Amino acid sequence: MGFDQYHEPASELPDETRTFARLCASLTEEAEAIGWYEQRLAVEPEEEARAIMRDAQGEEFKHFCMDLEFLLRRTPLWREIAEGILFQEGDIVEHGEEAEEEAVEDQASRGAPLAGSESLGIGGLRGRDR
Amino acid sequence: MSHLLRQQAPVTEKGWHLLDTEARERLRPALAARKLVDFAGPHGWEHSATNLGRTDAVDEVTEEGVTARQRRVLGLVELRAPFAVARAELEDVNRGAEDVDLDELDQAALRIARAENAAVFNGWSAAGISGVTEASPHERITLGEDCERYPRHIAKAVDTLRAAGIEGPYGLALGPDAHTRVLETGEHGGYPLLEHLREILGGPIVWAPAVDGGAVLSMRGGDFLFESGEDLSIGWLDHDADAVRLYLEESFSFRVATPEAAVDLPA
DSSP states (O other): OTTTTOSSOGGGSOHHHHHHHHHHHHHHHHHHHHHHHHHHHHHOOOHHHHHHHHHHHHHHHHHHHHHHHHHHHTOHHHHHHHHHHTTOOSOHHHHHHHHHHHHHHHHHHHTOOOTTOOBOOOOOOTTOOO | OOTTOGGGSSOOHHHHHHHHHHHHHHHHHHOTGGGTSEEEOOOOTTOOEEEEEEEEEOOOOSSTTOOOEEEEEEEOEEEEEEEEEEHHHHHHHHHTOSOOOOHHHHHHHHHHHHHHHHHHHHOBGGGTBOOHHHHOOSOOOOOOSOGGGHHHHHHHHHHHHHHTTOOSOEEEEEOHHHHHHHHHOBOGGGOBHHHHHHHHHSSOEEEOTTOSEEEEEEOSSSSEEEEESSOSEEEEEEEOSSEEEEEEEEEEEEEESOGGGEEEEEO
16 A cells, blocks of 8 residues: 555654554554445355454454544544544434534633644643642 | 754653653643633744733834834743653663653653742742732732631632622632641531632632642633743753753743732732
8 A cells, every 4th residue: 555644745744643644544444344344244145254254344343443542542632522422322413513612612722732733732721620 | 843852852652652641640730820820822932922912102213203112022931841861761661661760750840830830820020920919909818827717718818809899710729738738627517628618719729839828819711811832842952871851841921911800818
């Protein structure tokens, strides 16, 4: 696949951004693999082959979740939005809109770090007195 | 590469993750001012001054029929707290060591947090900063060491602010000694003093290193303005075969817009 997970020259990117991009690429690949196995399972009649593919697809589920968790841990805003959408009952689009609005407003009031900043990202701490 | 020169340091990604995490964990509990005052920014390292919206007349104008005024600004102050980490310790991080000695980083974090708190609460004339307690026009209420009297003192401070037309919620910054006394004390009937004070205030009580005694201030917003240029960051100074010398750094200004919105509680 070469180095096509980078959109900007790799030599200009900080280490952590390159790692982030690699995991984003991995997340995409796992999602694609999940979709491919889903299609194969839909057409494969042989039971033993299906069992192997179901097992393989389970591996991809696990890889996808591990990639996602890694990325969320390093992206607080993404994590906050994800917390408002994932594992919730009800209207997904509605949850998405609400989660985005709350997370972005909250981040702005906290003093979120500037894009590309290497700061510790502490910002304002109102409401975090304990 | 930013002016922090982090890429020049012989520190692996894992090492940086540990240093940044440790710094955040040490700084957050000690940054009392940020828990009580308005925070704006960060606006970046190149942000140099806060607009005060005022001007001074400039007397000598070369051309007749022309007047001149000059904008008044508050320059941001840069704080820097250096520390060193042994390279052997950083190498052990990569081996998976969990008990890395980051004592100098911990001390630097406390020093810079104390300096920030001191500027905000006590003021810093050399940097043009007027602090919350020194700006307050209200009569001071001595806190003392007798915890039984603290609810009365805090209630009096809150009443003073209400009487001046300053709405709540109100927050309380307590110096380490007073904070410890409050945490240790249960009132008659065993009800924690901390909870009683929170009910009076309607807001938080924060541990405030560098504050002597305490201060009650309104948290309604718009009264106390902290402006961040570069938020707290770790940068690289230099290194040799034994140690890497780094520093914690930030730039900020602080203004009191409403001096009446706080009451000083000296120890």
